[in-house]
Amino acid sequence: GQNIDQPTEMTATEGAIVQINCTYQTSGFNGLFWYQQHAGEAPTFLSYNVLDGLEEKGRFSSFLSRSKGYSYLLLKELQMKDSASYLCAVVDSNYQLIWGAGTKLIIKP
């Protein structure tokens, strides 16, 4: 079956750095997305990785290792507004999007 694992919840301090991991086993791979979702709102796109390596976009970076079935989202200089759920999603061989359950990130002052 297809499976995406990410931690349920993480806590970090304002101004610090946090890494949210995502591992996947899917039928084929055509890319991995990270989305941010604030409570009561729809998800918003953060990043897309299809090749191995690190993609940096401001305070957020996303890493992919296809051989290990592994990705992480790195958030730097954390702000209170970064408190949200972070969803990992993989595009499989049929171009279907397989969603992880999301990681709830709690930022403390």
Next chain:
Amino acid sequence: GAVVSQHPSRVICKSGTSVKIECRSLDFQATTMFWYRQFPKKSLMLMATSNEGSKATYEQGVEKDKFLINHASLTLSTLTVTSAHPEDSSFYICSARESGKENQPQHFGDGTRLSIL
């Protein structure tokens, strides 16, 4: 950038009412749109994939007679919750993917919070 409009944003109605939710891609054509349901503190659950000009593809366990999907044009998909009951109360979110760009991110509507009394 690409935008998806979903409305209404909130619906409160009596049990037995049918509710229609619209999802529009505003500046791109979407052959495929997706309908999700999300319970509080849970992840997105794909209900169905809406295909322009053909029948929707429903995920296992989703009643197609309960959740009617119509995708009559390249910019509009509708989800109708028929004879809604309190257990249908949830957050419904649509997304659209630009035609021919399967590797591009899905763009989400703002969601519809449905409350059935």
